[in-house]
Amino acid sequence: MSNKHKALIVGVNLNSRSNFEESMEELKNLTEACDYQVAGRMEQNLKSIHPAFYMGTGKVQELKPFLEELEIDVVVFNDELSSMQLKNIEKVLDTIVLDRTSLILEIFAKRAKTKEARLQVDVAQLQYLLPRLAGAYEALGRQGGGAGLKNRGAGEKKIELDRRRIEDQITDLQKRLKEISKKREVQRKRRAKSGLPMVALVGYTNAGKSTLMNEAVEMYGGADSKKVWVKDMLFATLDTSTRKIELPNQKSFLLSDTVGFVSNLPHNLIKAFHSTLEEVREADLLLHVIDISNPDYREQMKITEDTLQKIGAVDIPILDVYNKADLTDIEIPLMIEDKVYISAKEQVGMDILMEAIERKVFKDYKKVTFLIPFDEGDVVSHLNKHATVRGQEYKPEGTLLEVECKVQDCEKYRKYIVAEETE
Ligand SMILES: Nc1nc2c(ncn2[C@@H]2O[C@H](COP(=O)(O)OP(=O)(O)OP(=O)(O)O)[C@@H](O)[C@H]2O)c(=O)[nH]1
Ligand SMILES: [Mg+2]
Incomplete structure (x- = not known):
């Protein structure tokens, strides 16, 4: 017997949108990720969202007997609810009501481990709460059973104060976040200076990004493992x-490995995670990790593509990595054009x-031969670090280095070039 709290998930299928089924499945997964047991599901086809109740008033009433029968503790809605909708629905159902946004925020809050992640989630949660304060107090008032109307004036003052x-509090948290992101900025600049190409893993949550990262580190990580x-x-x-x-x-x-995506990631959350996602925006190449064993993988790919747009990661080359192919009939390894099929x-x-x-990232690399005077030892060590050295010889005039290096470095040290590959 599970003693988890039970949830009912509810969705409005607006104009029979094509991905409604997937979004409800995703909501179920999110609800379970929040540690609730999904005991039932309810949906309604509508042409437009009801401004006061999200779904039809009658439909909300219909939910009530279900709640008792199935011993539901919480009702989860598939979209973000307005303050008024939240308030009205809570009034009718007299139970905890969550919407998609607060659910995702709650999962993030549970998972946040680093200081930065915690601060970011706190900001997003407070921003979500702010316009919904009034409703929250009314709900509390009802549960308390009756301070009610006569205290309304005082209540409003309290809301204003709060x-x-x-x-x-939000301003304060944002200040602290800025400090942390400054440090991160310094690290990033240092990395950018190192001249090493930056590749970032992106994709739907649970696709296997971190697994891929670990396997790559284990197989090719060297000391930093x-x-x-x-x-x-x-x-x-x-x-x-x-x-x-x-x-x-x-x-x-x-x-770089980072946070996974899900459909309709709350706007505040995306904003709060702006600095965490900087590595994605600044990458030279994105590895889009896809769980090909998931029947909804196409929808999930679209969600990742949309989210990349939203966070401003545009115009970056993408390599599609179809992961978890071991759970399918596809014979791996397999590579077709820009798609790679693997099992991390x-x-x-x-x-x-x-x-x-390598083909993608090092395509702007060139084969050149430098002759570097002995008093320019720094150049030699820079190239040893950032270029692929094919040969090194000592001549009377200096060090002869045959390398594949970034076009950028090639230009920088052009005066030492003695031979160059032409296309
Ligand atoms: N069968 C199979 N399972 C995999 C593969 N790659 C990852 N997994 C499993 O998928 C689950 C999720 O893996 P993670 O690497 O944590 O996924 P993620 O994309 O980092 O997820 P988030 O951090 O939540 O966004 C784990 O249970 C992994 O063991 C794979 O190639 N084959
Ligand atoms: Mg991960």
Whole structure:
């Protein structure tokens, strides 16, 4: 017997939208991720959302007997509810009402481990609460059974006070976040300076991004092999970690793992996670990790693509990585055009993935030969670090270096070039 709280999930199918089924399935997963047992599901086809009750008033009334019969503790709605809708529905149902946004916020709050993630979730939660304060108090008043109308004036004053307190709190949290993001900025600048290409993992939550990161680190990580956390749960990762990956031919790049996406990620949450997602926006290449074993994977791909737009990660080359292929009939490893089919968990196809990354990321690399005077030791060590050295010889005039290096470096040290590949 499970002693989890029971939830009823409710959705409005607006103009029979094509992805309604998937969104309800996702809501079910989110509800379970929040540790509720989904005991029932209710839906209504509508042409427009009811401004006061989200769904038809009659339909909300119809929910009531269900709640008793199924011993429901919480009702979860598939969209974000307005303050008024929330208030009205709570009044009718007399139970805890969550909407999609507060549900996602609650999961994030449960998962947040780092200080930055916690602050970000706090900000998003307070911002969600702010316009809904009045409703929250009325609900409390009802449960308390009766301070009621006669205290209304006092109540409103209290709401106003609390509103200001919450606003101050948000400002304060944002200030602290800014401090942290400054530090992050410094680290990022240092990385950018290193000249190593930056590759970021993106994708729907639970697609296997962190698993892929760990396998890549294990196989190609060199010294920096600290693992990230993997778990079969939605939003296991809420922060960003970056590791250096060294390919067998000595080329290196930085790989970042970050928070996964889900449909309709709350706007406030996206804003709050702005700095965490900086690595994605600044990447040279995105690896879009897709759980090909999930029947809804196409919908999930679209969600990731939409979210990338929303966070401003545009015009970055993308490599589609179809993961968990071990759970399908697809024979792996397989590579078709820009698509790679792998199993991160079983370590199948990691090599072709690395080759694909290499082709994409190092395509603006050039084969050149430098002759570098002995008093320019810094240049030699820079190239040793950031270029693939094919040959090194000492001549009377200096060091002869045959390398594949970034076009950028090529220009920077052009005066030392003695031979250059032409296209
Ligand atoms: N069968 C199979 N399972 C996998 C594979 N890759 C990852 N998994 C499993 O999928 C689950 C989720 O993996 P994670 O790596 O945590 O997924 P994620 O994309 O980082 O998820 P979030 O951080 O929540 O966004 C774990 O139970 C993994 O063991 C794979 O190639 N095959
Ligand atoms: Mg993860």
